[in-house]
Amino acid sequence: MHVDVCGLDIAFERTGTGPAVVLAHGFVGDARSTWGHQIEALSSEYTVIAWDAPGAGGSSEPPAGFDMNAYADCLAELLRALRIERAHLVGLSFGAALALAVFHRHRRLISSLTLVSGYAGWLGSLGVEESEQRLTRSLEASRLHPDEFVATMAPSMFSDSADSRLVAPFLDSVRAFHPDGFRAMARASYADQRHVLAEIDVPTLLLYSSHDVRAPVSLGEDIHRAVPGSELVVLTGPGHVSTVEAPNDVTRELRRFLRSVESSLA
Template identity: 75%
Template sequence: MSDDVTVRGLNIAYERAGSGPSVALAHGFVGDARSTWNSQIEALTDEFTVIAWDAPGAGGSSDPPEGFGMNDYADCFAALLRTLGVERSHLVGLSFGGALVLAAFHRHPELASSLSLVSGYAGWRGSLGAEDAEQRLTRSFHASRLPPDEFAATMAPSMFSPSAAGESVAAFIDSLKAVRPSGFRAMARASLDDQSHVLPEIDVPTLLLYADHDIRAPVAIGEAIHAAVGGSELVVLPGPGHVSPVEAPDDVTRELRRFLHSIEYTA
């Protein structure tokens, strides 16, 4: 069910479907809830209550105010869940969303039953280093000033493997043309924030799901996070690129379901 609610002064659009333990999905700095997580929303609702938001600046949600950082995104995400009556949830984030759920765990640890980072970062500074992170921010700002078609053509090749195809991939690429430049720049700025300090704090089950053709968050980033998070599980998917929930939806859903079962049905 698509809906919206006012959270921390912002209109936040979200999808909610299914019943059972809560699973909250956070998309990356392009796309939105449906273009990113459509397959997982449809598949997981047989066992879980799935909530997927449009982050401030994306989809049907308001643009954030100036200076809105990753801590603000994390607080807004947590406030949305609490507004919806969710006191505890499995938190799943793709790319930017991975850094977001790390920040949410740091600031609201009581909210997280588990963490799943899908092609995620400990922030760009935390996973790429300061110089590469600043270069990525500069490239993102440049891309944000392109016409919609050029923006999509610039971003799409780094989102998928060269062999990516199908309606879902095409729909995601098409969604890039609807990007809101100010919202995209806000998420890019927030992506810069270093979240590596959170990794040693993590004391909930953690899945790290990476893809072997990902050029934005290569497997080495997942390996570094795996080394820093005690008891975490690293899974590498063969074939897809960065936006694996779209390019390899069945594989991502399978691994998420297996991981969630290992928590919910062995506790």
């Protein structure tokens, strides 16, 4: 499905019935390749909405200067266009920093937050030196041939024991990346979102992975300390894109958390 939002053609999936759950992917991949298992599994209880961010998948390219605030406003406008008044917002990596920005700018839309392998923006979680290096490496990678781009990005996305049958469809979507869109998401990822953490007053799940080299567990522990009442869960085994590498584990934790939040709201 597609809808015009903020002057952009946004591709998204919507399936199921019940409370709304919104899934935001990272700065590589797209909605289906990142969240396919969760989209199917959660739709039996929830209205699941997964977007392709501007510059990814089937969505159009963002204009120059499109920053994290613009991504946040775009996602919020998508929800309003779909007549979603409140939603559980789930973000992976870049999508987690996006979730924080959406919460900060559109608080009334959010029932709960789940940050999967997330950052408070690179600057907010990694510090200046590492953030500068990561941005530089990302911009350099964006100019590579698609196969070289995959070869550069893939090692940091999964553990050494990842099942190639699960990983292959995701890597195909990475190979189809939009260079301009990827650069926009990399630059947006840099922005510091740490100021949002003290504002969070909704149930929050922090889901990290023991073999994640991009967003190690220590980052989750840091965010956990900064967000009162948050819950930190560490999955044993997978790397950064746990939604693909350990789909059943991620879905189990999401379902448990979402049910507990809905129960408290009843």
